[in-house]
Amino acid sequence: MSGTPAPRRGVPGRLLCHPLGLASALVLGLIVLAVLLAPVLAAQGPGASELRDSFRGPSGGHPFGFDSAGRDVLSRLLYGGRTTLGGAVLSVAVALLLGVPAGLAAGYYGRWFDGVASWVSDLIMALPAMVVLLASRAVLGSTAWVLMVVLGFLVAPAFFRLVRGIVVQVRGELYVDAARVSGLRDARIISRHVLIVVRGPIIIQTALVAGVAIGLQAGLEFLGFGGHDGAPTWGAMLNEAFQNIQRAPLLLLWPGLALGLTSGALVLLAAALPDVLEGRGGSTGRAVRRTAEAPVAPEPAARDERAALLSVRGLAVAYTLPDGSDREVVHGVDLDVRPGEVVGxxxxxxxxxxxxAFSVLGLLPEGGRVSRGSVLIEGQEVVGLPERRHRALRGDVVAYVPQEPMSNLDPAFTIGAQLVEPIRCKLGLSRKEAAARALELLRMVEIADPERAFRSYPHQISGGMAQRVLIAGAMSCEPRLLIADEPTTALDVRVQAEILELLRRLQRERDLGVLLVTHNLGVVADLCDRVAVMREGRIVESGTAEQVLHAPADPYTRGLLDAVLDHVPARPAWRPRKANA
Ligand SMILES: Nc1ncnc2c1ncn2[C@@H]1O[C@H](COP(=O)(O)OP(=O)(O)OP(=O)(O)O)[C@@H](O)[C@H]1O
Structure with missing residues (x-):
């Protein structure tokens, strides 16, 4: 293995390199610090009032002036922040305590607990939060902290659903099975393999839910249902200011600004956290995961021979193992796909x-990276390309059709929603235009009733139809290169033939270049112009389909062809042992 991986920054380091994350974290940090230091920073206590100061404007020691009761606005803002932010922290803590363990247990164990917990979660989500809060105020009393606990209970399903959804996916991973087989206890598997996957989304969700909790709490107080017994809160300050809007409109500004800045910073932080936690984005080190080394420039002579659409030279992929060592799994692959050519x-x-295939797409799993080599897509080097620019290529120039159609569709959204969103995002169309385009795509992939498929959820369609939907999605931005990874493996033989026919038709009509990843030599014979045979991370033979399938040069290719069962005679019918004797 050549080269050492570049050191990976920790989360704080990555946050420092992410402008949006850094700015929002700084704003939040300053607000929290100011609120915590209220006794030091405030000119007077939150309740200290002098009637003669009513509505007095800003002055040296009181930069925000005084409210209707002659109380210092800045002091009340600082102390009020303690109650407002404290309430949000309480709500989030309750939601985390209820939602996360329940989601882990429901996702991991499934069965009756999953059914009951999902039902309860759906029920809670169907309740209108504001109405429940008002009703619980009437029943439980107007203590604000109690209301915050109720709010935590109401937002717990957000965590439950998130965690459960991820755990259900992780539960089926081979490494979880392997951990089970190796005798690890469930608690150990959950803490070691499952929590690590859900912790990022939980952190992001926490920021969002905190923003929602602050908004709901302020809304209640603004309506006069807060119940903090005179203690200042930003919502209550808004309420008071609103009553005096004619006399001193500026009083609305300060609590409004505090609420807006805090909620805005939380939302922006939640938007930045996926990049920060996954090590994407930022001004430096953004491609660390995918490319630890500078790509090796291809030889000038070789560059001339490289295909116009996809050209891979000397590609090596390595994984960093838990003990810090590297394992190379692809060792110097060369591959070309020309426009209009299907390469198996x-x-x-x-x-x-x-x-x-994932190296070309820039989608290597965590821990994996292109350790050397070059990948040109339409002449552009993508090894070392910042994620943002690689993302722009995906969909537009190169699209991907995955192996298991069902698991690549989100069960929570209709087929239409899942097609429309990326189309809007990539092509900048309006919702209506994108929906029309999605229907056109469904028609193009020969789905019998496109309108119905558009409205259906993934569980309502067949595997073959799901694969057609994914092909439709892949074609939505008219890519020039399609990477199809075992696109028919999960389907029955008849549907396989239909999907292959569809791919063949689309390829011909659009002059698509296709890289078809498969272990099925029948599919290769059916569809491919050229073939590259891989073994243990190396290309051992490549040539036209005719050459490779009919006159294989490498013993490994011959072995693969010999393993095809076409000419093997069927076993004789089973007969009872007695009859055999
Ligand atoms: N996340 C990972 N960490 C470490 N090694 C990995 C990881 N993913 C894949 N590998 C290793 O990379 C090698 C190549 O895997 P790859 O998935 O490319 O195989 P494949 O030819 O596509 O097989 P299949 O047809 O079963 O998908 C394997 O030895 C595998 O163990």
């Missing part, structure tokens, strides 16, 4: 086909 990448399981 074949090889047995584990030979490195998917890793090669």
């Amino acid at each position: 990448l074949v090889g047995e399981s584990g030979s490195g086909k998917t890793q090669t």
Whole structure:
């Protein structure tokens, strides 16, 4: 293995490199610090009032002036922040305590607990939060902290759903099975393998829920239902200021600003956290995960021979293992796809086909990176390309059709919603235009009733239809290169043939270049112009489909072809042992 991986920054380091994350964290940090230091920073106590100071404007020691009762506005803002932010922290804590363990247990164990917990969660989510809060105020009394606990209870399903959804996916991962097989207890598996996956989304959700909690709490207080027994809060200050809006409109500004800044900073922080937690974005080190080394420039002579659409030279992919060492899984792959050409990448399981395809897409899993080599897409080097620019290529120039259609569709959204969103995002169309385009795409992939499919959820359609939907999604931005990773493996034979026919038609009509990852030599013979055979991370043979399938040069390719069962005679019918004797 050549080269050492660049050191990976920690989360604080990555936050410092992310302008949006840094700005929002700074604003939040300053607000929290000011609120915590209220006794030091405030000119007087929050309740200290002098009637002769009523509505007095800003002055030296009182930069925000005085309210209707002659109380210092800045002091009340600082002390009020303690109650407002404290209430949000309490709500979030209750929501985390209820939602996360329940989501972990429901997702991991499933069965009756999942059914009951999901039902309760749906029920709570269906309740109108403001009405429940008003009703609980009437029943439980007007203590604000009690209301915040109720609010935590109401937002707990947000955590439950998030955690459960992720855990259900993780539960089926091979590494979780392996941990089970190796005898690890459930608690250990959850803490070691599952929590690590959900912690990022939980942190992001926490920032969002805190913003919602602050907004709801302020809304209640603004309506006069807060119940902090005279203690200042930003919502109550808004309420008081609103009553005097004619006399001193400026009084509305300060609590409004405090609420707006805090909620805005929380939302922006939540938007930045995915990049920060996954090590994307930022001004430096953004491609650390994917490319630890500067790409090796291709030889000038080789560059001339490189294909116009996709050209891979000397590609190596390495993973950093938990003990810090590196394991190279793809060792110097060369591959070309020209416009209008279908290239099959074949090889047995584990030979490195998917890793090669993911390197082109810039989607290597966590821990994996292109350790050397070059990948040109339409002449543009993508090894070392910042994630933002690589993302721009995905969909527009290169699209991907995955292996398991069902698990690649989000069960929570209709097919239409899942097609429309990326179309809007990538093509900048309005919702209506994007919906029309999605229907056109569904028609293009020969779905019999496109309107119905558009309205359906993934569980309401068949596997073959789901694969057509994914092909429709892949074609939405008219890509020039399609990477299809075992697109028919999960389907029955008849549907396989239909999907292959569809791919063939689209490829021909649009002059698409296709990289078809497969272990099925029948599919290769059916569809591919050229074939590259992979074994243990290396291309052992490549050539036209005719050459490779009919006159294989490498013993490994011959072995693969010999393993095809076409000419093997069927076993004789089973007969009872007695009859055999
Ligand atoms: N996240 C990972 N961490 C470490 N090694 C990995 C990881 N993912 C894949 N590998 C290794 O990379 C090698 C190539 O895997 P790859 O998924 O590319 O195989 P494949 O040829 O696509 O097989 P299949 O047809 O089964 O998908 C395998 O040895 C695998 O163990």
